[in-house]
Amino acid sequence: MANTILVGAQWGDEGKGKIIDFLTEKADVVVRSQGGNNAGHTVIAGDKKYVLHLIPSGILRPGKACVIGNGVVLDPVAVVAEIEGVRAAKIKVGKNLLISDCAHLVLPYHRLLDEARELAKGKGKIGTTKRGIGPAYADKASRTGLRMGDLMQPELFSKKLALRIKENNAVLKAFGAKPVSFKKVNEEYLAAGEVLRPFVCNTVVYLHEALKAGKELLFEGAQGTFLDIDHGTYPYVTSSNTTAGGAATGSGVPPHRIDRVLGVMKAYTTRVGEGPFPTENDQISDMLHAMGREFGATTGRARRCGWFDAVATHFATMVNGIDDVAITNLDGLDTVDVIKVCVGYKSGRKKIDVPPSDFLQLAECEPVYIELPGWLTPTSGARKFEDLPPNAQAYALKLAELTGGRLAIVSVGAHRDQTILL
Ligand code: GDP
Ligand code: IMO
Ligand code: MG
Secondary structure, three states: OOOEEEEEOOOOOOOHHHHHHHHHOOOOEEEEOOEOOOOOEEEEEOOEEEEEOOOOHHHHOOOOEEEEOOOEEEOHHHHHHHHHHHHHOOOOOOOOEEEEOOOEEOOHHHHHHHHHHHHHHHHHOOOOOOOOHHHHHHHHHHOOOOEHHHHOOHHHHHHHHHHHHHHHHHHHHHOOOOOOOHHHHHHHHHHHHHHHHHHEEOHHHHHHHHHHOOOOEEEEOOOOHHHOOOOOOOOOOOOOOOOOHHHHHOOOOOHHHOOEEEEEEEOOEEEOOOOOOOOEOHHHHHHHHHOOOOEOOOOOOEOEEEOEEHHHHHHHHHHHOOOEEEEEOHHHHOOOOEEEEEEEEEEOOEEEOOOOOOHHHHHHOEEEEEEEEOOOOOOOOOOOHHHOOHHHHHHHHHHHHHHOOEEEEEEOOOEOOOEEEO
């Protein structure tokens, strides 16, 4: 399968978890390299549904190693709860999970600050998941963060934590938020640290050895291209590099050891939280929500929905170097008569084919659509590309062509067998 980076080509929730789980059958190691438990990756295996936040979706396949790399920010208490949840479903979590000692910790004051800043922004809020992701990455960049390696040294951790809590409580006070208790956090985190101790190691060395042994790596992207801190719709983004480059820095695997980039995208577009979304469409939202679809896997919020935006996915190909395209949720459009696809934006009098980097300018863009005929036939039973109605085949091929990659996977349902490999 070669070493592959899987990225979301839209605004997150593209169905990455499902595709990762499918591809893990052929991979040896699955690596998360950025984000935290803001992610929610849904995998249906057998008759069970799993929603994974920090543990790579590869954990559901026996014999595969899962790495949480240095670029991830993790809340140790949340990881312990997630491990317990996975184990309760009789999935083995032991030597198959490795956590980088350089991964930064999300602490309770990060969550409180995330919430306080959102409140203070009022109408201008980002609509974060309130998992403390932004403040945790801010501490990392400010060089005031605490890492897994610190947590493995209890005395040192407690000393550093005391100082961090003192400073952050002063900031929380300024926001009118409640301070955190050193004693409580210290106890909870040290206890979680002891549970996680067997998993913590230098994952760069582990991945290097895996590469030397000829093992195949699959990088599990979290969020999506337009939530990238550099390339997304700033400031309505998350705080990490969700695009392909982030996989190298967030894992310590050199870029030239990566062979291919797979871009995952829905057959339409969704977005959770605030920020510009040119192809947003109430009719599509209402239709998908009435089908019980498109509610967030992490926060349960209804996702905003709209037509497929090929201006966005084409830009995603530029930034990520997408070679192959996986289109998910094709079945979501089974009942739509005429399907619109955005192939350009009108910005004032100009027609443009690249999303403006300024979010206000993007918000003012008018989509230019082409119309494609729907297929008005259920597709969820298709197992081969030829099983799909001709209009559905043509639609999927058109999206890949506009995106600029080779159509490699079409998904017509949440289950493993509802995946068509081309
Ligand atoms: P992720 O964050 O990219 O892993 O995506 P999420 O799990 O947050 O959201 C994707 C949703 O679509 C989940 O509910 C999946 O079970 C579901 N899903 C993925 N692919 C398909 C598909 O082809 N058809 C249908 N009906 N559901 C899908
Ligand atoms: P997966 O991996 C969709 C969005 C939030 C908000 C913005 C910033 O499941 O695709 P944050 O909590 O990260 O500071 O929030 O990013 N967001 C996601 N949207 N899927 C995700 O992850 C997301 N993770 C964050 O809704 O708009
Ligand atoms: Mg998700």
